[in-house]
Amino acid sequence: MKRNINQILKIANYLNPEEKNLIKKAFQFAQEAHAGQKRLSGEPYIQHSLHTAYYLTQMKADASTLAAALLHDVCEVTDTKLSKVRQSFGSQIAQLVDGVTKLGKVRLKGQAAEGDDAPYIQNQIENLRKMFLAMAADLRVVLIRLVDRLHNMQTLYALPKEKARRIARETLEIYAPLAHRLGIGELKGQLEDLAFPWVLPKEYKWTKSLVGDKFLERDRYIKKVIKVLEKELKKAKIPAQIHGRAKHLFSLYKKLLKYNKDITKIYDLVAARIIVGTVEECYQVLGLIHAMWKPLPGRIKDYIAMPKPNGYRSLHTTVFCLEGKIAEIQIRTRQMHDEAEYGIAAHFYYSHKKTAKALPSHLSWVKELAERQREFGAGIDFIKTLKIDIFSDRIFVFTPKGDVKDLPEGATPVDFAYAIHSEVGDTCCGAKVNGKMVSIDSKLNSGDMVEIVTSKKASGPKRDWLKFVKTSLARSRIRRNLREKGDNKP
Ligand code: MN
Numbered sequence: 001m002k003r004n005i006n007q008i009l010k011i012a013n014y015l016n017p018e019e020k021n022l023i024k025k026a027f028q029f030a031q032e033a034h035a036g037q038k039r040l041s042g043e044p045y046i047q048h049s050l051h052t053a054y055y056l057t058q059m060k061a062d063a064s065t066l067a068a069a070l071l072h073d074v075c076e077v078t079d080t081k082l083s084k085v086r087q088s089f090g091s092q093i094a095q096l097v098d099g100v101t102k103l104g105k106v107r108l109k110g111q112a113a114e115g116d117d118a119p120y121i122q123n124q125i126e127n128l129r130k131m132f133l134a135m136a137a138d139l140r141v142v143l144i145r146l147v148d149r150l151h152n153m154q155t156l157y158a159l160p161k162e163k164a165r166r167i168a169r170e171t172l173e174i175y176a177p178l179a180h181r182l183g184i185g186e187l188k189g190q191l192e193d194l195a196f197p198w199v200l201p202k203e204y205k206w207t208k209s210l211v212g213d214k215f216l217e218r219d220r221y222i223k224k225v226i227k228v229l230e231k232e233l234k235k236a237k238i239p240a241q242i243h244g245r246a247k248h249l250f251s252l253y254k255k256l257l258k259y260n261k262d263i264t265k266i267y268d269l270v271a272a273r274i275i276v277g278t279v280e281e282c283y284q285v286l287g288l289i290h291a292m293w294k295p296l297p298g299r300i301k302d303y304i305a306m307p308k309p310n311g312y313r314s315l316h317t318t319v320f321c322l323e324g325k326i327a328e329i330q331i332r333t334r335q336m337h338d339e340a341e342y343g344i345a346a347h348f349y350y351s352h353k354k355t356a357k358a359l360p361s362h363l364s365w366v367k368e369l370a371e372r373q374r375e376f377g378a379g380i381d382f383i384k385t386l387k388i389d390i391f392s393d394r395i396f397v398f399t400p401k402g403d404v405k406d407l408p409e410g411a412t413p414v415d416f417a418y419a420i421h422s423e424v425g426d427t428c429c430g431a432k433v434n435g436k437m438v439s440i441d442s443k444l445n446s447g448d449m450v451e452i453v454t455s456k457k458a459s460g461p462k463r464d465w466l467k468f469v470k471t472s473l474a475r476s477r478i479r480r481n482l483r484e485k486g487d488n489k490p
Contacts, residue, residue, distance in 0.1 A: 003050035011057045012066065019063035022089075023053075026067035029088060033074040041158035049073060051151040052144065059147075059184075059342040065140045068096035072144055076101045099141035100148070142178070146187060149175050153194035168198030183310040183343030189248035196250045207253040210263055215246055218270040225272050225327055229289075233274075236288055241275045245330070267299075267318050268328040275337050279304060282331045286315050289329060293319035296326065304336070309394035309406040312340055395446040411470045413440045414461075417452045418474040425474060426461060426481055427454040441468040463487065 005027045009020055030049050037045035053069040061069075067089060074080040075097060082101075086094035153171055156164045172195040179188035197204040222244040233240045247255075247269050259265040274285055282304060299318035307313045314332040321327040332340070393409045397416055405419045413431030417424045430453035431440050444450060461478040469475055482489075 003047060003054045005050065008050070008054050008057050008066070011054075014060055015063050022063050023066050023070070026070040026089065026093075027053075029085075030070045030074055033078045033080045037077065039155060039158065041155040043155075045073070045077070048148075048151055048155075051154075052148050055147045055150060056144065059143075060338070061140070061143065064093050064096060065144065068093050068100065068140070069144050069147065071097050072100045072148060096138065096141055096144065099138060100144050103141065103145045139182070142182070146175055146179055146182075146184070146191075150187060150190060150194075153191060156194070156198065165198050168195040171195040172199050179343070181310055183312060183339065184341070185312070185343070186341040187343075189251060192250035193248050196253070200253075203253060204249075207249055207256065210256070210261075211249075211252065211269075214263065214269060219244055219246065221322070221325065222270045222272050222327065225322055225329075228292075228322065229272060229274065229329075232288060232292065233285065236284070238276060238281050238285060238288075240281075240285070243273055244270050245273045246270050267296075267326045271328040271330055273337075274329065274331045275334055276331065277333065279333060282315050282333065285331050286317060289317060289319060293321050293327075295319050299328075304332075306396070306404075309396055311343070314340065395444060395448075397444050397446070398449045400449060400451050407444065408470050411444050412442060412468055413438065413444065413450060413452060414465055414469050415471045415474045416444060416450050417454075418469075418471065418477050420452065422477050424452055424454055425477055427456060427458045428452050428461075429455045429458040441465075460485065463489070 005024065008027075009023065012020060012023065015023070027050075031046050034045040034049065039045055039048055049070045049072065052072060053066050056066055056069050071085060071089070071093070074085065075082050082094055082098055085097050149171060152167065156167065159167070171191050176188050176191040176195070179185075179191060226242045226244060229242050230240075233242075247266075252266065252269070255266055256263065263269075276282055276285060286300075296318045299316075301314075301316040303312055303314050303316065313336045314330050316328065316330050318326060318328045394406055395409055395411065396404050396406050397411075398404060399420065405416060407415055407419060413433070414425065414428060417428040417431075428440060431438055431442075432451040432453065433442070433444065433448050435449075461481045463482060465478050466475060469478065
C-alpha cells in the first residue's frame with residue numbers, strides 16, 4: 001500500500017496549521033534526502049518514512065514526533081548531517097532523530113557460528129539497555145522506533161531469510177514486550193503476528209490449522225450477538241459503537257498452551273466490543289447484558305476499578321449467550337479504547353500534554369529503572385533483573401491501605417517491602433498475606449493483600465535474600481545495605 005503526505009495531514013486534524021506546515025516541511029526535507037533511494041522491497045525509500053509517520057498519526061502523536069518520524073532515517077541511510085536537521089527543525093526534533101538513529105545503531109558484531117547464541121544475546125542486551133535509556137530520556141524516541149519496526153516487519157519478505165529470522169526474533173523478544181509494557185496493545189499484537197511465522201514456523205502452522213475456519217464461524221456468530229446488543233442499547237438510550245474483535249494469532253497460540261491446547265476453552269476468539277461515552281454507561285451496559293445473559297462465574301473482570309499494571313482499562317464479561325453458546329464481551333469508553341490500542345501516545349493526547357515527556361504513574365517504573373542503572377551501571381546483574389522487570393508478566397498486590405504495587409511474577413514479600421520503602425525492606429522480618437503469616441520468600445499472587453512485619457531490632461537484609469528476590473530494586477537495596485555493613489562480596 002502506498003502512502004502520501006496528504007493522507008497524513010488529513011488524519012492529523014488534531015494539529016494546528018503551523019504544526020501541519022512543520023510536517024509538510026519535514027516531508028519535503030526527507031523526500032529530498034532519500035531521493036533515488038529504494039528499499040529492498042523495491043519501493044521508494046520515502047514510503048518507509050511515510051508509513052512510519054502515518055501509523056503515528058493514527059496514534060495521535062504530537063507534531064514533533066511526526067516530523068521526527070518522517071526524518072528518522074535521513075542521518076542513518078543518507079549523508080545528511082544531524083546539524084542540518086537541527087538548523088532546519090530546531091534542537092528538539094534533532095534530538096528525537098538522533099535518539100532514533102542511535103537506537104538503530106546496534107548491530108551484531110562478527111558472524112555468529114551455527115547454533116552459537118552468544119553474539120545474539122550480547123546484542124539483545126545492548127539493545128535492551130539502549131531502548132531503556134532512550135525511554136527514560138524521551139519515550140517518543142522508542143515510540144518512533146517501535147513503529148519503524150512495524151513497517152520493517154511488514155516488508156520482511158524482501159530480506160535474506162537468515163536476516164529476516166533474526167529481526168523477527170528480536171521483534172518477538174524485545175519490541176513486542178516493550179509495546180505491551182507501554183500499553184500499546186494494537187502494535188504489540190501486530191508485531192507478534194508478523195514475527196510468529198518466522199520465529200516459530202511449526203507452531204504457527206499448528207495454530208492456523210487448529211483454528212481452521214473457526215474465526216469465520218465465530219465472526220458470523222458475534223455479528224448476530226452485536227445486532228441484539230445494538231437493539232437493546234438503543235432501547236436503553238445508551239449511544240454506543242459495537243464491533244467484533246478477532247484475537248491476534250500469536251496471543252491465541254499462547255493462550256492455547258495455557259488451556260491444554262483445547263480450542264473450545266477459548267471464548268474470545270472473536271469478542272464483541274462496546275464503546276460508550278462514560279464510565280457510568282460502562283457499568284450500565286454490563287448490568288443490561290447480565291440481565292439478558294447469565295455470566296460465567298469468575299469471568300467478570302473489572303479493569304476499570306482495577307486497571308492492569310500496564311494501564312489497560314475495560315470491563316470484560318463472558319456470558320451464556322445466543323443459541324446457548326458462550327461469548328466474551330468487552331465494554332469501555334472511547335478514551336479507554338484509544339489508550340488500549342495506542343497506549344502511551346493516546347495518554348499524552350488525552351492529558352493535553354502533547355509535547356510532554358512526563359510519564360503517567362503506571363509507567364513510573366521506567367524512571368525508577370533508569371535511576372538504578374545510573375547508580376549501578378549496566379552490569380550483568382542489572383541486565384538480568386531488568387529483563388525480569390520489563391518482560392515478565394506482572395502481578396498487582398495491595399498494601400493494607402489498598403494501594404497497588406506492580407511487581408513481576410514470582411515476586412516475594414521482600415520485593416514488596418522494598419517497593420514500599422527501603423527502610424521497610426531493611427527492617428522486614430516477616431509478612432502476612434491475606435491475613436496469614438507466610439515466609440518472606442513465598443511467591444505472591446495478583447490480588448494478594450500484603451502486610452510487612454518490621455522490627456527495628458531486625459539485623460537487616462541477609463545475603464540469602466538475594467537468592468529469591470525478583471526485582472532489581474530489592475536486589476540493589478540489599479546489596480547497598482550489605483556493603484554498608486562491610487560485606488563487599490559481589
Ligand atoms: Mn527506519
